[in-house]
Amino acid sequence: MTLMAFSEARRPQSAAQGLRQQLRNLPYVAVTEGQRFGGRPQHGEGARTKSVDKASESIAHLERMAERGDLPPVCLLLRCLQHLGSLELGCVGGDALLWMVSPVLEVARRRIQQDSHERFALQAEAESLRQTVEKIAMQVEDQQCLQQRTQDRFEALLKRHEQQLEAFRSEVTALKRQRSDVEVKRRQLDTEALAAERLWKAELQQLEEERWSLEKQLENLEEQMSSLAAPRQRAQDRCVELTEKLELLQPDLQKKETLRQTNLRIEGEIEDLEREIAQLEKRKKRPSRIGMNAKQHKKSTLR
Structure with a gap:
């Protein structure tokens, strides 16, 4: 956009110089000297068109x-800038429209400054966020x-647990196999034990009968x-009596010999009686042949 500034305007020279400076500070705006006319500028009604009225209204609002002290919205500022671009300042009476330029440019400058400050703040915040993101990224990486x-x-x-579990499963399989073998052996042993118990009961009954018979024999x-x-x-009393008589009849050898023979005979009888008593005691202590056979049969069964 090109704006033309006239040196001979109604506003003071300092204001015109400041306006030019503001215009030069704007990007995409070239300030050139306007055409000089001899005498005062014309202020005809023909210069005021409908668009100028709209521009004047918008800029006055701005x-x-x-x-x-309020910052106008961006849409209003853009509309005012469009109005400035459509103004024909180089026409006759265009200097009367220069008052619209300064407020629009001032607001634009303030907007640009605010946007610049906001941009710097956003850049600082973005840098802080970038550092935070880098820190978080490092933390995430760690x-x-x-x-x-x-x-x-x-x-x-x-x-490792799966390997242990596999080993446990193999061990469980082996234990199950061993348990099956043990169950088979246990059933076999139960059958053998039942048969042995029946045989033992029969032998016990037989032994009870033998014991009863031995008790009768013992009685x-x-x-x-x-x-x-x-x-x-x-006999013992008789032996003692004869011994005493033998001692009394010691002088008589004949009687002594007779008594000695009698004593020997009596002692023989006593020995016979003692042997008979010993045999009876042995018969009492010795078990019967049937009982011995039953005990031997039971021992062989248990083995």
């Missing part, structure tokens, strides 16, 4: 907002490394021993 190490450790642990032997005890005692 100027009022600027005087209140966390990923830690997570990877943890995952590797867990995978190794899981693999008979005890009765016989009790019946032989009196003759033995009498």
Whole structure:
């Protein structure tokens, strides 16, 4: 956009110089000297068109907002700049429109400054966010490394557990096989034990009968021993009596010899009685042949 500034305007020279400076500071705006006319500029009604009225209304609104200290919206500022671009300042009476340029450019400058400050703030915030993102990225990378190490450790642990589980499964299979073998042996042993128990009960019944028979025999032997005890005692008393008589009849050798023979005979009888008593005692202590056979059969069965 090209704006033409006239040196002979109604506003003061300092204001014109400041306006030129503001225009030069704007990008894409070239300030050139306007055409000089001899005498005063013309202010005809023909210069005021409908577009100029709209521009004047918009710029006046913009100027009022600027005087209140409010920053006009961007849409209003753009509309005012479009109006400035459409003004024909080089025409007759165009100097009367120069008052529209300053407030629009001032608001534009303020807007640009504010946008610049906001841009700097956004840049600072963006830099802070970038640093934060880098820091977070480093933390994420460290966390990923830690997570990877943890995952590797867990995978190794899981693999070791799977190997142990496989070993346990193999061991369980072997134990199940052993248990099956043991169950078969147990059933076989139960069958053998049942048969042995039946045989043992039969042998026990037989042994009970033998015991009852031996008890009867023992009672008979005890009765016989009790019946032989009196003759033995009498024989012993007789032997003592004869011994005493032998001692009294010592001078008489004939009688002594006779008594000696009698004593020998009596001692022989006593020995016979003692042997008979010993035989009876042996018969009492010795088990019967049937009982011995039953005991030997039971021992062979248990083996």
